[in-house]
Amino acid sequence: MKIKEISIQNFYSICDLTLNFEEYKGLIVIKGKNVDSGGSNGSGKSALIEAICFGLTGKTIRKSTEDALVNNIAKKKCKVTLSLEAGGKNFKVIRQKKPSKLQLFKGKDEITEATQALTQESLNNLLNTNYKVLMASMFFGQSNDINFLDCSADDKRNIIRHFLNLDEMFRMRDKIKALKSTFYQLSKRQEAIVNEHLSNIINLEGKIKKVKTFQKSYEEDYSEEELSLTLEDIVKMEDSFKKWKSIMHLYEKDIKRHHDHLLSLQNTIEKKTCDTCGNTLTIDVDKIEKMSSTIYQQLKEIDKKVDGMPEPPFPPISVFEYSKIEEYRSLNKEFDNYSELIGEANYRIEEAEEIKHDNDKLYEIMRFWEKAFSEHGLIKYIIKNILDYFNERTNYYLSYLSENKIFLTFDQELNETISTNERVVQYISLSGGKRR
Numbered sequence: 001m002k003i004k005e006i007s008i009q010n011f012y013s014i015c016d017l018t019l020n021f022e023e024y025k026g027l028i029v030i031k032g033k034n035v036d037s038g039g040s041n042g043s044g045k046s047a048l049i050e051a052i053c054f055g056l057t058g059k060t061i062r063k064s065t066e067d068a069l070v071n072n073i074a075k076k077k078c079k080v081t082l083s084l085e086a087g088g089k090n091f092k093v094i095r096q097k098k099p100s101k102l103q104l105f106k107g108k109d110e111i112t113e114a115t116q117a118l119t120q121e122s123l124n125n126l127l128n129t130n131y132k133v134l135m136a137s138m139f140f141g142q143s144n145d146i147n148f149l150d151c152s153a154d155d156k157r158n159i160i161r162h163f164l165n166l167d168e169m170f171r172m173r174d175k176i177k178a179l180k181s182t183f184y185q186l187s188k189r190q191e192a193i194v195n196e197h198l199s200n201i202i203n204l205e206g207k208i209k210k211v212k213t214f215q216k217s218y219e220e221d222y223s224e225e226e227l228s229l230t231l232e233d234i235v236k237m238e239d240s241f242k243k244w245k246s247i248m249h250l251y252e253k254d255i256k257r258h259h260d261h262l263l264s265l266q267n268t269i270e271k272k273t274c275d276t277c278g279n280t281l282t283i284d285v286d287k288i289e290k291m292s293s294t295i296y297q298q299l300k301e302i303d304k305k306v307d308g309m310p311e312p313p314f315p316p317i318s319v320f321e322y323s324k325i326e327e328y329r330s331l332n333k334e335f336d337n338y339s340e341l342i343g344e345a346n347y348r349i350e351e352a353e354e355i356k357h358d359n360d361k362l363y364e365i366m367r368f369w370e371k372a373f374s375e376h377g378l379i380k381y382i383i384k385n386i387l388d389y390f391n392e393r394t395n396y397y398l399s400y401l402s403e404n405k406i407f408l409t410f411d412q413e414l415n416e417t418i419s420t421n422e423r424v425v426q427y428i429s430l431s432g433g434k435r436r
Contacts, residue, residue, distance in 0.1 A: 001127050003052065004090075005083040010071035011054070012047040012064075019048075053139055055080040055095050057131040058102065058120060061139055070098050086127050093123065133159050149416055149427050149435070156414050166379065173373035180366035183359045190356035197345040197352070204338045204345070211335045218328040226316050229325065237315040244312050251306055258295050258302075265292050384412050406434065 007018045021028060032043025050060045060069065070078040078097040083090070092105040102116040104123055113119040124130045136148045136159050148159060160166070265288050317325070371377050383390075391409050398406055402420075409417045418425050427435065 001129065002085040003082060004085055005081075006048075006052060006055070007079075007081040008048075008051045009077060009079045010074040011051050011069065011078050011080055012071065013042075013044055014047050014051070015071060015074065017048075049139060051080045052082065053134065055082040055093050056123070056127070056129075057134065058095060058116070059131050061135070066097055084127070091123075091126060130158075147435075160383065160414065166382070169373060169378060173370065176366050176369045176373060180363055180370055183363040183366060187356050187359040187363060190352040190359065193352040194349050194356070197349045201342050201345050204342050208335060208338045208342075211331050211338070215328065215331050215335070218324065218331070222317070222324070222328075226325070229315075229317070234315045234317065237313060238318075240312045241314055244309060247309060248306070251302055254302055255299060258299050262292055262295050265295075380412050383414065387412065402434075 004022050005018070005020045008014045009016055030045055030048065032040035032045040034041060034043045036042075046061075050062065050064075054060050054069070070076065076098045080093075080095050082093045084093065085091075090107055092103075094103040094105075095101070100116070102119050103110060103112050104119050105111065106126075111122065113122055132151070132155055136151060136155070148156065151159065269285060269288055373379070387410065394408055394410070398408055406418065406420045409419075411417070416427060418427055418430070
């Protein structure tokens with residue numbers, strides 16, 4: 001990032017100021033001159049730095065209130081405009097107070113988001129920085145209470161992330177973490193499905209056991225043939241037997257009638273006198289024998305018909321008992337249904353276990369890559385490769401600040417070792433000036 005120009009209106013003690021840094025070359029040193037009291041104190045040097053910080057982040061180094069931020073004479077229309085170059089492209093940031101407003105331009109195109117917070121996030125992404133990174137790496141002064149050694153482990157990583165342009169790597173790691181979490185949740189979900197189906201199988205097996213007990217009791221009371229009968233079969237058998245019985249009854253009546261007739265004819269032949277008048281009877285024996293012969297022939301025909309109608313089987317169970325058979329068949333259906341449900345549950349278990357296995361495998365892969373992209377993986381490798389340069393630059397500048405009395409070395413975890421007068425000291429034990 002390169003600041004090309006800054007324009008300030010009604011910010012702290014500055015009423016109206018524009019600085020075009022492209023008019024200068026090399027390292028720019030700004031010297032202040034207080035025409036009222038002499039010297040450089042109170043000349044606005046810090047306010048200029050504060051304006052740059054405010055324009056970039058919306059915050060100030062000294063953490064001022066809005067009333068203190070706005071020029072106490074104008075009391076409104078506080079505005080900072082920054083012209084920047086980043087990644088070979090030109091940007092402009094316009095930030096205001098009273099009223100509060102933030103605009104962002106890329107070249108001539110305005111790319112301001114719906115809210116100031118979203119616009120600030122977009123600006124941070126474009127410049128690959130944020131307030132803490134700027135405070136720890138670019139702005140130094142008595143009001144800045146943020147520095148690298150005081151930062152938490154997360155803040156240190158965040159600063160290094162921006163320094164080394166590791167955004168893509170961190171985005172990749174975040175994506176891997178999200179995928180790992182997704183695969184883990186999917187695996188747990190399938191595990192819950194497996195457990196649910198196993199519970200259902202246990203429940204169904206219990207029901208099958210009860211059904212088998214009832215089935216056995218029916219099979220002991222009824223034969224296989226009886227249990228296979230339908231209601232229609234039983235009704236037909238009963239109707240057929242009743243019809244046969246009715247016909248047989250008629251035949252029996254005919255046979256009895258014919259036998260009675262034969263007996264009567266026989267008695268007539270044997271009688272000599274009339275039972276009524278007592279006179280001697282004149283009997284035509286030939287006629288009687290002819291009649292008897294006819295009756296015998298009729299009896300033979302009846303016997304032939306009876307022989308042609310054998311007794312049909314009597315139903316082994318009645319229609320009223322058929323409810324027992326229906327109960328048995330209902331149990332068979334339940335058995336088949338429960339067995340089918342168990343088969344379906346076993347299929348679902350196999351399906352869920354296969355999905356779980358796939359997600360477990362993907363989860364382990366994501367664990368590997370999460371470690372690969374962690375501070376103990378590629379990031380550590382990158383830091384290790386720049387560590388010598390990092391330590392050399394640190395001690396180069398520190399030699400001027402401490403007159404070669406303090407030396408600082410970072411390890412691969414970015415933990416510092418501070419030595420002074422050939423002995424190691426803790427950062428927290430140093431005086432405020434030495435820490436600064």
